[in-house]
Amino acid sequence: MIRIAKNKACTVTEAEVFVLRAPLSSPFRIATGQHDFLENVFLRLHLSDGIAGCGEAAVATHITGETVPQTVISLKKVAAKLLGCDISTPLVTGMEFRSYFRGNHAGLAAFEMALLDAYSRSQGMPFWRLFTPQTAPDQPVLKTDVTIVLGSLEEAAEATQRYAGRGFQTFKVKLGRDEELDFRRVLEIRRLAPEVEIVLDANQAFTAEGALRFVKRLVEAGVHPALVEQPVPKKDWDGLKQVTRSLGEMGILVCADESVGSLEEAAHAVRTGSVSAINIKFMKSGILESVEIARLARSAGVQLMIGAMMESALSITAAAHFAGALGCFSFIDIDTTYFIQGELACSPCLDGGGRFDLSGTGPGIGVQFAAG
Numbered sequence: 001m002i003r004i005a006k007n008k009a010c011t012v013t014e015a016e017v018f019v020l021r022a023p024l025s026s027p028f029r030i031a032t033g034q035h036d037f038l039e040n041v042f043l044r045l046h047l048s049d050g051i052a053g054c055g056e057a058a059v060a061t062h063i064t065g066e067t068v069p070q071t072v073i074s075l076k077k078v079a080a081k082l083l084g085c086d087i088s089t090p091l092v093t094g095m096e097f098r099s100y101f102r103g104n105h106a107g108l109a110a111f112e113m114a115l116l117d118a119y120s121r122s123q124g125m126p127f128w129r130l131f132t133p134q135t136a137p138d139q140p141v142l143k144t145d146v147t148i149v150l151g152s153l154e155e156a157a158e159a160t161q162r163y164a165g166r167g168f169q170t171f172k173v174k175l176g177r178d179e180e181l182d183f184r185r186v187l188e189i190r191r192l193a194p195e196v197e198i199v200l201d202a203n204q205a206f207t208a209e210g211a212l213r214f215v216k217r218l219v220e221a222g223v224h225p226a227l228v229e230q231p232v233p234k235k236d237w238d239g240l241k242q243v244t245r246s247l248g249e250m251g252i253l254v255c256a257d258e259s260v261g262s263l264e265e266a267a268h269a270v271r272t273g274s275v276s277a278i279n280i281k282f283m284k285s286g287i288l289e290s291v292e293i294a295r296l297a298r299s300a301g302v303q304l305m306i307g308a309m310m311e312s313a314l315s316i317t318a319a320a321h322f323a324g325a326l327g328c329f330s331f332i333d334i335d336t337t338y339f340i341q342g343e344l345a346c347s348p349c350l351d352g353g354g355r356f357d358l359s360g361t362g363p364g365i366g367v368q369f370a371a372g
């Protein structure tokens with residue numbers, strides 16, 4: 001699936017690991033915790049032909065348990081070993097170093113992103129060309145949803161009006177700390193933005209019965225969500241299956257996020273019929289395994305969402321290239337730059353209304369930051 005052309009040798013001459021921080025415009029609150037600022041680890045690979053490629057690890061300690069110091073250590077170890085390496089066969093290089101990132105999938109994502117960004121830049125081709133044999137991505141234009149984080153009724157109303165005014169068409173509503181307030185928040189969002197598609201994300205907060213009760217109550221009140229993400233704890237496969245079956249009868253998809261972080265877990269989800277959609281994130285499974293998860297899910301008729309942790313413009317633009325090229329993602333959830341302040345929020349491919357346009361991208365991912 002990954003496209004590899006015959007190419008000139010490109011040797012790594014320098015490998016930098018650095019941490020960048022950025023303030024958020026508002027805390028990113030979900031059921032299991034919150035981000036108050038962005039603090040991500042970056043890997044930049046300089047090649048003998050003068051090209052440099054960059055990758056990002058967005059460490060979400062409250063979700064994955066990974067930490068920034070652990071990610072810095074694993075990336076530095078690999079950075080030292082990459083010096084003098086020829087990366088003109090990036091799949092081989094990717095396989096070779098994969099084992100250094102056991103238990104540190106954000107680090108793996110940064111490594112693979114830097115490798116593939118550097119490689120595609122050295123070949124003079126956009127990042128998306130790695131994932132499609134075609135001359136243009138299936139989806140050169142993608143529209144991301146926007147997240148309404150946990151908060152008060154007033155905060156939900158203010159965010160809804162602001163984002164609806166900017167042209168967002170899908171709202172992903174975080175749930176999970178206060179069921180009654182969540183119910184009122186969703187109704188308020190529907191009232192203020194009657195045309196938008198609503199997706200719910202409980203981040204594991206419900207039992208199967210509780211999730212079904214909540215969604216049925218919403219439907220009775222006139223709100224029909226398109227999808228419910230991770231309603232139950234990640235290891236509650238029976239609960240997930242129960243919710244998927246019941247909501248499936250109402251035409252509502254159920255999506256695994258925390259439950260599926262690897263190809264093995266995706267295979268389990270598909271084999272057991274536990275979900276009708278899977279949220280793929282580079283930070284859970286790296287980039288190369290994400291290709292395999294996408295292929296597996298689509299072969300079984302399972303829908304796909306592309307998602308992100310608290311990632312900067314570099315990483316979400318890479319995800320847009322990936323999803324656009326594969327062309328099989330029904331849900332696009334790569335909106336984190338709208339919560340970040342400063343340079344790390346800027347992608348030349350993304351406008352203020354959630355629209356990624358990949359049609360005019362140059363070599364690589366197309367986003368570069370100065371080291372910290």
Ligand SMILES: [Mg+2]
Pocket residue numbers: 201203229230257258279
């Ligand atoms: Mg989620």
